[in-house]
Amino acid sequence: MGPTLLHENITTKESNQRDRSVRAVQPNVRTIKYGLNSxxxxxxxxxxxxPINIKCTATCKHFKYLTCNWDGPECACGACILCV
Structure with missing residues (x-):
C-alpha cells in the first residue's frame, strides 16, 4: 500500500522475528546534506x-490518525535502535 514513488525510494526487508514486521533499509550515507538529510x-x-500497531493498520485513514497522535519513540537513551 502506498504511492509508487515510496516503493521506488525505500527498500524493505522482512523481519525474522515473530511479529513479522517489515523494516525499511537505511542506506549508508557519506554526507550530511545529501545523506543524513535525504x-x-x-x-x-x-x-x-x-510501533508495530501503527505499521499494521488496515486503512490509510486510521494510519494517518495514529501517526498524528504518536509522540515518537519511547526511549531516549541515545544508544538503542530507537534513538540512533
Whole structure:
C-alpha cells in the first residue's frame, strides 16, 4: 500500500522475528546534506521507529490518525535502535 514513488525510494526487508514486521533499509550515507538529510534515510529511520500497531493498520485513514497522535519513540537513551 502506498504511492509508487515510496516503493521506488525505500527498500524493505522482512523481519525474522515473530511479529513479522517489515523494516525499511537505511542506506549508508557519506554526507550530511545529501545523506543524513535525504528522504530515503529519514523515511526509513522514521518507519523503523514506528510501533508495530501503527505499521499494521488496515486503512490509510486510521494510519494517518495514529501517526498524528504518536509522540515518537519511547526511549531516549541515545544508544538503542530507537534513538540512533
Amino acid at each position: 528522504f530515503m534515510y529519514n523515511g526509513a529511520k522514521i518507519w523503523n521507529s514506528l
